[in-house]
Amino acid sequence: VEELTIIKLGGSVITDKSKPLTAKREAIRRLGREIITSKYKGKLIITHGSGSFGHSVAKKHKTAEGHNGKRSLRGMVLTSSVAIEINRIVMEEFIKLDMMVKSFTPSSFIISKNKKFSKGFIDPIKHTLKSDVVPVVFGDVVMDLERGFCIFSAEKVVKYMVNSLQKKYNIASIIYCTDTEGVYDEKGVTIPEITSKNFKDVKKQIGKSGSADVTGGMIHKVEESLKLAKKYGFEVKIINGNKKDNLKKVLGGKAVKATKIVS
Amino acid sequence: VEELTIIKLGGSVITDKSKPLTAKREAIRRLGREIITSKYKGKLIITHGSGSFGHSVAKKHKTAEGHNGKRSLRGMVLTSSVAIEINRIVMEEFIKLDMMVKSFTPSSFIISKNKKFSKGFIDPIKHTLKSDVVPVVFGDVVMDLERGFCIFSAEKVVKYMVNSLQKKYNIASIIYCTDTEGVYDEKGVTIPEITSKNFKDVKKQIGKSGSADVTGGMIHKVEESLKLAKKYGFEVKIINGNKKDNLKKVLGGKAVKATKIVS
Numbered sequence: 123v124e125e126l127t128i129i130k131l132g133g134s135v136i137t138d139k140s141k142p143l144t145a146k147r148e149a150i151r152r153l154g155r156e157i158i159t160s161k162y163k164g165k166l167i168i169t170h171g172s173g174s175f176g177h178s179v180a181k182k183h184k185t186a187e188g189h190n191g192k193r194s195l196r197g198m199v200l201t202s203s204v205a206i207e208i209n210r211i212v213m214e215e216f217i218k219l220d221m222m223v224k225s226f227t228p229s230s231f232i233i234s235k236n237k238k239f240s241k242g243f244i245d246p247i248k249h250t251l252k253s254d255v256v257p258v259v260f261g262d263v264v265m266d267l268e269r270g271f272c273i274f275s276a277e278k279v280v281k282y283m284v285n286s287l288q289k290k291y292n293i294a295s296i297i298y299c300t301d302t303e304g305v306y307d308e309k310g311v312t313i314p315e316i317t318s319k320n321f322k323d324v325k326k327q328i329g330k331s332g333s334a335d336v337t338g339g340m341i342h343k344v345e346e347s348l349k350l351a352k353k354y355g356f357e358v359k360i361i362n363g364n365k366k367d368n369l370k371k372v373l374g375g376k377a378v379k380a381t382k383i384v385s
Numbered sequence: 386v387e388e389l390t391i392i393k394l395g396g397s398v399i400t401d402k403s404k405p406l407t408a409k410r411e412a413i414r415r416l417g418r419e420i421i422t423s424k425y426k427g428k429l430i431i432t433h434g435s436g437s438f439g440h441s442v443a444k445k446h447k448t449a450e451g452h453n454g455k456r457s458l459r460g461m462v463l464t465s466s467v468a469i470e471i472n473r474i475v476m477e478e479f480i481k482l483d484m485m486v487k488s489f490t491p492s493s494f495i496i497s498k499n500k501k502f503s504k505g506f507i508d509p510i511k512h513t514l515k516s517d518v519v520p521v522v523f524g525d526v527v528m529d530l531e532r533g534f535c536i537f538s539a540e541k542v543v544k545y546m547v548n549s550l551q552k553k554y555n556i557a558s559i560i561y562c563t564d565t566e567g568v569y570d571e572k573g574v575t576i577p578e579i580t581s582k583n584f585k586d587v588k589k590q591i592g593k594s595g596s597a598d599v600t601g602g603m604i605h606k607v608e609e610s611l612k613l614a615k616k617y618g619f620e621v622k623i624i625n626g627n628k629k630d631n632l633k634k635v636l637g638g639k640a641v642k643a644t645k646i647v648s
Contacts, residue, residue: 189516195485195516195518196483198487198518199485202487202488203476206469206473206488210470210473214466217462217463222462223462224492226492226493227493229509230490230491230493230494231494233509233512241508243493243504245496246493246495249496253452253458254458255458255462265509265512270516
């Protein structure tokens with residue numbers, strides 16, 4: 123059984139949080155180079171958030187609330203468009219680095235029901251993984267059977283992929299590249315490990331992650347990660363994606379300051 | 386049963402055939418405005434080719450031949466990327482016109498086997514059609530179970546959508562906007578109607594459509610159209626998309642110089 127690692131490049135790492143629709147191309151290139159030079163030999167899937175692309179537009183139009191009249195539909199159209207826009211920038215930079223990548227649009231292969239995954243089509247990604255091409259997915263606006271549409275975060279896409287691919291691959295770990303050194307406690311100190319045992323305690327400490335984030339922030343990320351870690355037994359690592367060589371080191375099996383989420 | 390019309394904007398209408406990677410933004414805007422002002426009341430799906438975006442890259446890398454070593458895989462990555470690139474330009478221009486459009490990426494919801502459709506996921510497009518949002522699809526590079534990947538023309542995507550949607554919708558017609566006044570005979574005169582009866586005769590006359598076209602050109606289009614017209618009883622119209630108001634007129638039920646393909 124081949125090993126598979128899923129990397130998520132956080133929206134706050136690849137875009138400038140303070141400016142709407144502004145990508146951090148240098149950071150994207152650096153992360154791409156770290157993936158290439160890590161010499162990680164297993165299969166990879168890369169996902170990314172939409173940061174200041176999706177969130178500014180989604181907030182303005184209240185896209186998270188679903189279909190709610192003509193104006194919200196316009197918001198869906200725009201949010202959906204900027205989600206692909208940031209994906210194009212990521213793809214552009216990766217392709218310039220000669221990375222073998224192919225982008226898959228979540229709203230084209232996932233449909234939700236009341237904000238939860240309802241049905242999906244994993245075959246194209248599954249087939250791509252057989253080659254040397256790395257599938258790239260992202261946070262998107264998907265059609266929702268009850269709400270018309272809904273914001274479907276990169277984390278939710280990861281969850282769907284893990285559930286669909288865990289039989290075929292040995293999912294080694296999920297690596298979240300964020301703009302903090304893992305998960306902080308009340309004093310701003312990195313919590314080295316989160317398990318089901320200390321989660322209640324940790325939850326109180328996390329508070330809000332601070333960024334303009336319509337997808338629920340760090341608590342959502344930790345909670346979903348814990349569920350997956352419990353279900354399938356792999357590790358979720360939350361690392362600082364802004365720090366040079368962090369991703370490269372983690373992919374190479376080296377230790378960095380981070381939060382590990384294990385069952 | 387609601388009426389559904391499928392429009393295909395030809396790659397040679399929305400891109401400059403003589404220059405690689407050059408979109409004709411004005412033509413795209415004009416066609417968008419014609420769709421809006423036509424006051425057509427049924428449901429719409431818009432598809433488009435990739436013209437000088439896809440074809441130049443695909444030809445160079447022999448993408449049509451499928452997976453054939455590392456270099457061909459690089460060609461797939463590039464062809465796949467420029468197919469989305471031209472789609473982004475179409476979407477950008479349509480969104481500027483306040484059109485309610487959402488793009489769906491064929492390689493994310495279709496998988497082929499030896500260049501033929503194998504499996505797909507139509508739910509997101511089906512659900513989108515329930516709202517006032519128009520799905521936009523395009524010619525793409527899809528994963529192929531035998532060849533690794535293959536070029537999947539907008540015509541093939543249309544065929545899949547027709548097969549999947551014909552039970553739910555009354556498919557009124559498919560309108561192909563090309564750069565000719567329909568299908569020409571040997572003397573360059575428009576053939577007004579093609580049926581199964583005169584097809585053999587017509588086929589000899591068509592010859593090659595002349596444009597750099599890795600997807601098989603006009604004969605492929607007519608052949609596929611005839612099969613669909615026969616199977617489901619609707620009309621396929623091949624019109625000149627370069628001529629102002631042609632699309633608007635056809636959507637409004639008015640006559641223009643064109644080739645009709647009927648069973």
